[in-house]
Amino acid sequence: MRIPLSWLREYAQVPAGATAEDVMAQLVKVGLEEEAVHRPLDELKGPIVVGQVLSAEKEPQSNGKTINWCQVRVVPEGSEQTLTGEGIDPSGVQGIVCGAHNFKPGDKVVVTLPGAVLPGDFRITPRNTYGHLSAGMIASVRELGIGEDHDGILVLSTLGLDPEIGSDALEVLSLHDEAAEINVTPDRSYCFSIRGVAREYAHATGTEFTDPAARVAVAAADGPGYPVRLEDQAPIYGKPGCDRFVARTVRGVDPSRPTPPWMASRLRLAGIRSISLVVDISNYVMLELGQPLHFYDLDRLAGDIVVRRANQGETLETLDGKVRKLDPEDLLITDESGAIGIAGVMGGAATEVSDSTVNVLVEAAHFEEVGIARSRRRHKLPSEASKRFERGVDWQVADEAAQRAVDLLTELAGGTAEATATDAGQEPAAVVIDLPAHYAAERIGMEFSEDQIVSSLQDLGAGVEKYDGGYRVTVPSWRQDLVIKEDLTEEIARLVGYDKIPATLPVAPPGRGLTRSQQQRRRVLQSLADAGLTEVLSYPFATKADNDTFGSPDGTGRSALKLANPLSDEHGYLRTSVLPGLLETARRNHSRGFRDLALYEAGLVFLPGERLGSASIPPLGALPDEDVLDGLYDGIPDQPLHIAAVFMGHDSPAGAGHTPHPWDWADALDMARLVGDVLGVELVIEQGLHQAFHPGRTARILLRSGETVGYSGELHPKLLAARDLPARTVALELNADLLFAAAPDVIVAKHISTFPLATQDVALVVDQETPASMVLETLREGAGELLEEIALFDVYSGTGIESGKKSLAFGLRFRANDRTLTADEASEARAAAVALAAERFGAVQR
Numbered sequence: 001m002r003i004p005l006s007w008l009r010e011y012a013q014v015p016a017g018a019t020a021e022d023v024m025a026q027l028v029k030v031g032l033e034e035e036a037v038h039r040p041l042d043e044l045k046g047p048i049v050v051g052q053v054l055s056a057e058k059e060p061q062s063n064g065k066t067i068n069w070c071q072v073r074v075v076p077e078g079s080e081q082t083l084t085g086e087g088i089d090p091s092g093v094q095g096i097v098c099g100a101h102n103f104k105p106g107d108k109v110v111v112t113l114p115g116a117v118l119p120g121d122f123r124i125t126p127r128n129t130y131g132h133l134s135a136g137m138i139a140s141v142r143e144l145g146i147g148e149d150h151d152g153i154l155v156l157s158t159l160g161l162d163p164e165i166g167s168d169a170l171e172v173l174s175l176h177d178e179a180a181e182i183n184v185t186p187d188r189s190y191c192f193s194i195r196g197v198a199r200e201y202a203h204a205t206g207t208e209f210t211d212p213a214a215r216v217a218v219a220a221a222d223g224p225g226y227p228v229r230l231e232d233q234a235p236i237y238g239k240p241g242c243d244r245f246v247a248r249t250v251r252g253v254d255p256s257r258p259t260p261p262w263m264a265s266r267l268r269l270a271g272i273r274s275i276s277l278v279v280d281i282s283n284y285v286m287l288e289l290g291q292p293l294h295f296y297d298l299d300r301l302a303g304d305i306v307v308r309r310a311n312q313g314e315t316l317e318t319l320d321g322k323v324r325k326l327d328p329e330d331l332l333i334t335d336e337s338g339a340i341g342i343a344g345v346m347g348g349a350a351t352e353v354s355d356s357t358v359n360v361l362v363e364a365a366h367f368e369e370v371g372i373a374r375s376r377r378r379h380k381l382p383s384e385a386s387k388r389f390e391r392g393v394d395w396q397v398a399d400e401a402a403q404r405a406v407d408l409l410t411e412l413a414g415g416t417a418e419a420t421a422t423d424a425g426q427e428p429a430a431v432v433i434d435l436p437a438h439y440a441a442e443r444i445g446m447e448f449s450e451d452q453i454v455s456s457l458q459d460l461g462a463g464v465e466k467y468d469g470g471y472r473v474t475v476p477s478w479r480q481d482l483v484i485k486e487d488l489t490e491e492i493a494r495l496v497g498y499d500k501i502p503a504t505l506p507v508a509p510p511g512r513g514l515t516r517s518q519q520q521r522r523r524v525l526q527s528l529a530d531a532g533l534t535e536v537l538s539y540p541f542a543t544k545a546d547n548d549t550f551g552s553p554d555g556t557g558r559s560a561l562k563l564a565n566p567l568s569d570e571h572g573y574l575r576t577s578v579l580p581g582l583l584e585t586a587r588r589n590h591s592r593g594f595r596d597l598a599l600y601e602a603g604l605v606f607l608p609g610e611r612l613g614s615a616s617i618p619p620l621g622a623l624p625d626e627d628v629l630d631g632l633y634d635g636i637p638d639q640p641l642h643i644a645a646v647f648m649g650h651d652s653p654a655g656a657g658h659t660p661h662p663w664d665w666a667d668a669l670d671m672a673r674l675v676g677d678v679l680g681v682e683l684v685i686e687q688g689l690h691q692a693f694h695p696g697r698t699a700r701i702l703l704r705s706g707e708t709v710g711y712s713g714e715l716h717p718k719l720l721a722a723r724d725l726p727a728r729t730v731a732l733e734l735n736a737d738l739l740f741a742a743a744p745d746v747i748v749a750k751h752i753s754t755f756p757l758a759t760q761d762v763a764l765v766v767d768q769e770t771p772a773s774m775v776l777e778t779l780r781e782g783a784g785e786l787l788e789e790i791a792l793f794d795v796y797s798g799t800g801i802e803s804g805k806k807s808l809a810f811g812l813r814f815r816a817n818d819r820t821l822t823a824d825e826a827s828e829a830r831a832a833a834v835a836l837a838a839e840r841f842g843a844v845q846r
Contacts, residue, residue: 002038002179003197004269006262007288011198013207020180026204031494032191033183038269040175043119043145047083048169049074050156051111051138053103054093059130067130068098072138074111075166087114087126087135092166097134102152108162110139110154110169119145146173146268160258174265187481189391193290196478203459203495212288216400216407221421225249226361227304228424232331234309236371241331242307242343244366244425246398248406249298250415251359253278257413272384278353278360281408283384290478291364291393291401292385294333294341298359300351303336307343307365314339317349318381330375331367344372344389345381360409364402366395366425369480392480395428431475433485439470440489446501448492456495457488520679520740524643525602527678531671533600533645538581540603541571549719550733551576551605553690553711561606561637574606574637578644579692579733586646587723595726596649598663600671602736608637641740644733645671648726665697668712668730672701680747681739683709686773692716693731701734703742710734751817757788758814758826762834764843765805768797772808775837779810782836783829786821789813807846 005023008014014023024034051072060066075081075092089095094111103109113136116124122143126135141147141154156163156172163172170176182197190196195212202209225247232241257277259267263284264274272283282293310326316339317323326332326339333341333348341347344367353360373390376382399421409415441447453471457464461476475482482488493501514522529535544560551558558576566572575581582601589597613635618624624632647667650660669685676683681703688700690711698713712732720729766775772792780790794809801807812833814826837843 001184001192001197002181002270003194004177004179004266006174006177007194007266007270008198008201011194011210011212012201013205014201020178023180023201024182026201027180027182027197029204029497029499030200031498032188032197032200033185035181035183037178038181039178040145040269041170041178043117044170044175045117046115046168046170047113048116048139048144049111049113050163050165050167050169050172051094051109052165053105053107053109053138055105056098056103061130065099066101068101069130069132070096070098070138072096072109072111072136073165074113074136076164079166083113085115089135094136095132095134096136096138097129097132098138098153100138100140100152103138103155108156108165110144110156110173112137112139112143118143144173144175146175146265147274158258159261159264161261172261174262177265177269179269186391189388189480190290190394190478192388192391193286194288195290199461212404213397213400216404218399218403219417219419219421221423222419225418225420225422226298226301228422229304229306230424231306231308234328236329236368236374239368239370241309241368241371242365242425243368243428244395244398245305245307245422246364246402246424247305247422248362248364248402249359249418249420250362250406250409250413251298251418253358253360253409253413253415255353255355255357255413260412263412276353276355277413278357278409281405281412284408285401285405286384286388289397289401289404290388291397292344292388293401293405294347294363294365294385295353295405296340296347296351296361296363297353297357298361299357301335301340301361306334308332308334310339316340316342318342318346318379319349319352320346320381321349324379327375327378329371330378331371333363342375342379342381343367345375345379345386346383360415362402362405362409364398364405366393366398394478396477399423430477431483433473433475433482433488434470435473435485435488436470439485440492443486443489444493444501445504448496452496453492456492459495460491516745517737517740520743521602521641521736523678524675524736525600527674528600528643528645528671531674532651533598533671536582536585536599536601537603538578538585538601539571540575540581540606541567542573542575542577542580543570544573546580547573547576550579550692553688555691559608561608561612576605576607577733578603578605578642579646579731582644582646583723583725583731586648586729587725590648590725596651596653596660598645598647598651600643600645602641602643604639605642606637606639611635612637640735640737642733643675643736644731646729646731648729662728663730664728665694665699665713665730668732669699672699672710672712672732672734675734675739679739679743681742684773684777687771688713692719701732703738705742707738709738753815753817755815755817755820758821758823760812760814760826760830761809762812762830763794763807763809763846764834764837765801765807765846766837766841766843768804768806770806770841775808775841775843776810778837778840779812779833782833783812783814784832786814786816786825786829787812787833788815 020037028034051074054071054073056068056070058066059069072094074094081090081092112124114124114126124137126133138153184191199209228245228247230242259274259277259280263280267274267280267283270287274280278295282295286292310328310330310332312328314326315323316326331343332339333343340351367389369390369392372386376386406417410417454464457473463474465472473488547558547560560576561574563572578601586597586599611634614632618628647663650662652660654660684702685699688698688711690698694714694716700708701710701712702708710733714730776792791811793811797806812830814821814829834845
């Protein structure tokens with residue numbers, strides 16, 4: 001919201017010398033956020049004066065263009081030119097070349113003299129052009145930075161102005177004003193008006209506030225006005241779409257009258273383009289009082305106005321010239337011809353005010369917030385009106401806003417107001433909140449006196465009635481955000497001053513800190529980052545195909561939660577695996593030239609069970625009992641934490657004397673082992689099968705108990721091709737919650753023996769289908785307690801190996817904690833291990 005300071009000064013005691021920065025500094029004290037300063041004079045520098053065209057000689061040019069060689073008087077006749085400088089004629093008459101043709105001798109215009117600076121750092125200097133020395137420029141609206149019109153120069157009479165020659169044009173056009181821009185949060189909708197911001201400025205400075213609505217004298221109606229009926233047959237949440245509709249009639253409006261410069265300047269500073277006097281009055285009242293208005297061409301209306309919901313298949317051509325298909329939930333303004341506007345969003349073209357409008361019907365209505373917001377989103381029609389209606393508008397100010405518009409139409413547009421008026425609807429009950437006397441102090445942590453509480457609430461405009469033990473507060477009609485006593489507590493703290501609240505650092509009780517799972521998660525994520533991976537975050541939304549592909553190893557499909565209101569129809573489910581989003585992040589980076597990637601993500605997946613949701617929602621305002629809470633929790637889907645990683649390209653960039661290593665399935669498996677090592681969990685690796693992974697290069701990762709915790713390996717070639725990912729992309733995904741549960745509370749470091757190692761290798765020939773992991777575990781079991789470490793270092797099949805067989809080579813490390821092993825002891829342990837492998841798998845030593 002942009003606040004022109006001259007406008008704010010009418011209703012708040014802003015010091016004459018205060019700048020926009022000063023105003024924002026005060027508003028910040030009461031919780032409003034500063035955004036920017038808008039000051040026309042930051043880009044305009046004089047001399048810019050009012051001039052009168054004495055002559056304009058048309059001179060055709062060889063390029064087909066016709067220019068005007070003008071003589072323009074810039075000081076009153078008989079007066080001396082007080083300005084000096086290059087190009088300033090002492091006679092007070094400047095010779096200027098102008099290419100526009102929308103003026104004539106005698107017209108008063110805006111002249112930028114040599115030395116002036118226009119927006120865009122455009123400096124005016126005398127220059128030779130078209131055979132003349134042009135000393136200045138006759139300015140257009142766009143050149144002055146006060147509009148977009150560039151078809152011709154600005155003739156001041158079109159604005160209803162007849163200023164003295166030589167006077168300051170910036171003053172004539174009200175360009176010495178400035179505006180402070182603030183960010184208005186959704187709960188402070190009343191600040192989308194000068195009225196609301198002036199009230200907040202008075203709060204911040206402790207000065208007097210003048211309510212602009214109180215200045216409006218609403219004329220008593222001597223009869224019913226234009227007939228209006230409110231017929232909402234399908235209210236949203238039981239709340240009528242329109243609960244008040246005020247209408248006033250003004251006849252004999254002169255549509256040709258210009259918008260006064262002071263009004264156009266304020267609208268421009270407030271961020272709204274000046275269109276025509278009638279439309280500008282509508283916008284001016286909206287900005288001043290916060291009540292959006294709509295003006296109808298009275299002669300285009302047919303019969304009674306009816307506010308109702310749209311019929312199936314009904315259409316409307318809106319003011320932007322587009323024909324829109326209406327939804328049965330849309331609230332419409334209609335007459336006998338059909339829809340003439342989407343309530344609170346945009347009017348219809350059939351009844352819009354035009355240059356030929358002479359009779360105007362003024363509408364000031366109050367609409368329900370949810371319906372307006374839905375219609376605005378549905379039709380993609382953001383507007384200044386809908387922005388206010390969907391956040392809440394003061395029910396009580398509609399008649400004052402209508403009267404203010406009527407007054408301006410009669411004063412500025414020459415209209416005549418009819419004495420009749422329409423005011424349809426029923427006033428809602430006022431919101432009354434009981435506030436216990438000590439409630440604010442208990443919540444804020446500081447004592448408030450009775451005077452502070454009462455004066456703060458009364459400054460808001462609330463009615464306060466004291467009773468034994470507290471205060472009964474009647475909320476003002478413009479504060480729809482105040483509904484419970486906590487809201488009042490926040491307002492008391494805000495108005496007394498946030499700076500008055502003592503800053504005390506709470507002392508953490510002993511024995512607190514991160515939970516076990518939080519510590520485990522931090523260790524795992526840090527270890528992956530330390531290993532060179534980059535953490536990313538992706539959306540938790542997935543397609544059904546992704547959930548079926550990644551969430552189920554065997555292709556049977558995975559039950560998933562379907563979103564009721566998804567961001568996109570394609571991604572309409574909550575994910576059952578982290579990999580789809582991670583792969584999309586990798587694809588996007590790869591498409592932008594990042595060829596070497598190692599990404600990981602930790603996030604929740606959503607696995608619905610047999611029961612989902614609850615039969616009913618507990619009522620508000622009361623804590624549900626334990627049984628109800630248990631029922632609610634039972635309906636929440638299981639949400640385990642998964643950790644996934646994707647690798648593509650190489651592990652490092654190429655360099656002189658260095659050949660980078662391409663990421664492969666073994667690297668993904670090593671990262672899974674790293675996670676297990678960090679948690680102190682021993683993982684079992686075996687050949688796996690998962691539809692998203694390569695059928696021969698997939699590892700299933702298990703706990704010692706046999707429970708599967710994830711998969712790792714090379715992704716399926718067809719899947720990679722479909723996603724435009726490079727071949728041999730590898731990935732892993734682990735159920736972190738299962739790993740956390742299996743991890744010991746304390747990871748005990750192994751004893752480091754001072755005795756030397758005894759290293760022996762063994763190569764065993766086994767059937768091709770025999771998993772190497774099972775052979776490794778058998779050797780570990782057979783070797784006994786002397787075996788410290790065992791690792792598979794080679795797999796071979798080919799020449800010298802019988803068909804259908806393979807050779808597995810293992811490195812065994814033996815060590816005793818109390819002595820140096822002899823070669824015979826190591827060989828005996830190795831032989832025992834080989835014997836057990838031969839017994840179980842028919843293994844033959846090579």
